[in-house]
Amino acid sequence: MRFLVQKFGGTSLVTQELRELVASRIIAAADEGYLPVVVVSAIGRAGEPYATDTLLNFVLSIHRDLPAREMDMLMSCGEIISGVAMVNTLQGMGRQAVLLNGAQAGIITDGNHNDARIIRVDPQNIIKYAELGKIVVVAGFQGISEQGEITTLGRGGSDTTAAALGVALNAECVDIYTDVEGIMTADPRIVEDARILDTVTYNEICQLAHEGAKVIHPRAVEIAMQKNIPLRVRSTFSGTPGTLVTSHHEVYGTIDITRDRLASGVTHIAGVTQFKINLPDLAVDEPARRIFTALALADISVDFINVSPETIMFTVKDEMAAKAVAVLENLGIKPQLKPNCAKVSTVGAGMTGVPGVMARIVQALSEEGIKILQSADSHTTIWVLVEKEDMYKAIRALHRKFELGHKEKDQQL
Template sequence: MKYLVQKFGGTSLANSELREMVAQKIIRAKNEGYSPVVVVSAIGRQGDPYATDTLLEFVEKISPDIPPRELDTLMSCGEIISGVAMVATLRAKGYNAVFLTGSQAGIITDDCFTDAHIQEINPALIHKYAHQDAIVIVAGFQGVTKDGDVTTLGRGGSDTTAAALGVALNAEAIDIYTDVDGIMTADPRIVDDAKTLNVVTYNEIVQLAHEGAKVIHPRAVEIAMQKNIPLRVKCTFSDAPGTLVTAQSENGPIEIQKDKVITGIAHIPNVTQLKIITANYPEIEDAHLKIFKAMALAGISVDFINVYPEAVIFTVKDQVSAKAIEILQNMGFAVEAVPGCAKVSAVGAGMAGVPGVMARIVEALAEEKIKILQTADSHSTIWCLVKQADMERAIRALHKKFKLNE
């Protein structure tokens, strides 16, 4: 069986005209000899009648104290509605189509409600219906525990569903359909001449996704990497080829062009930099441990971490910064806070071992008189913290400096 997994987001399913476009993509894959397995998200976004956020808003007006188990049962409804609607659309065109919930598709998860992780997949029913020449539509974003409780997979859960099914079915490819033509060199709302990337490596797109690019969830990419199954990010509303995410090009390993050391620019806004003075603490190593343990116990995610003998520096989201500062001050630490920051990241597999990349980043930002508040790097990413007021200029400056529009 030659499987092709196709995933469509809620904006692609919001009305009958859009579902018609989705149906044509599915039918084309069927006519090309694939057995399509189609993963769908909930229809629309907050305010739309069947969107997940709309369903949550409905019950939270009754009571905000809803257990996570019951929340997951509710949040799974949106994908069921869009899945059945897609089956109806295909059957109206004369195609045999069947809908499966996450449970029916064999997606078994842990019991971490609202952010469950897939433990295993038993795609027996998918195989059964595919061998009956049916187009299988699967609810994204959901699974079931071994005890039979419905779970949801957290942010980007439908991408994760698609990738996991692609691996379980040993699919030819996993196509993620969005409302853009593919993965861009930067956010096109900020950079007018941002280009669609033809090919990127798994590692590059994982970094871009972790650093704020919202086209695909990094967990999905990491799953697809397990069997080196090609991911393709495409647009529902056009026939553009999109972006291929793989470790291989059609002619073998991807060649890293040394004049293109940077592949793309990503960003995360609305963060606060915290500097905690530890120089006067009797046992500095103990201070470091206490700081990070306190953040973890409070459920506060920390990022952009630099640890020095005299201080610890990291960032948190703006909305939890007051809570973080209060906790640290109650522990007796002096805290210096810089709110309203943004993390700007330059990502590229070609930068490893290439001298002068950081110099070009500093030069680009200096030319725009943008102050760098903090930096860090890995073999494929360089991060800079800047004031949020400077974020868009920083993104455009880096995009131009590394000639990503060419």
């Protein structure tokens, strides 16, 4: 059975005209011999009548303290509404369709309300309806715990639903339809000549997504990668092929996609505060253990961690900085703070084992007079911390240095 999972975001489902456009893409896939399994998000965004945030705001206006269990029951409604609308649209265009909620689709999760993880998927119900010739529409973002409780999958939950179904059904591909035409080398609002990437690896897009790119959720990529199910990020509103996300063993044409391209993209996270703690100044035993344990117990997420015998450095989100300072001062530690910083990430599978990549980054930023406050690296990513006022300039400089723009040599061909 040739399954194709197609996920459509809420902006693709707002009007009947758009729903008919979505239905035409589903029908086209069916006519090509695929068995489409369609995952839908809630319709629209906050303020629009059926958006999840609109439903939440209505209930929270009654009383702010809504239990997590009941919140999940409410939040699961938006996708069911859009799923019913999608089924009826397909019916009106002459195709038989059926809607399954998360439980009916066999998505079994842990019991963590509002941010559940998928434990397993039993696709038998989907297969049964597909064998009957029906297009299966699945409400995204939701599942059911082993105790029978409705759960939701947290941010990017519909992407996660689509990827999990793709793996369970051994789908030929998972298409993630959005309002952009693919994954870009940088934010086009910052870099004028940013372009769409034809192909990226799973590792690259995970890094891009973790470091600020919002086209697809990294959890979905990690799930698809387990079984090497190709993902495509495409636009609902155009016929362009979008971006293919696949393993590093795949080729584009006849050329290994990672061979000639050092970097695939530059992304960023703004609004972070750098903490610096000089260890020789402390009269505290096991300072690193005590610092990070206390922050964890206070539910403060830390990032960009550098630990040496002399210094501990890390970042937290600006809005958590005051809380982190209070935790540290309770330990008798006074950190040095640098607020209003930005983390800029250069991502590329092709940089693994290649000498001189950091030299390029340092050169690009020094030529623009940008001070690097902190740096770190992995086999696919180099991160630098800069002042927020230098963020845009840093992104453009790195994009230019690694020749990622339209006007530069296209290293993928």
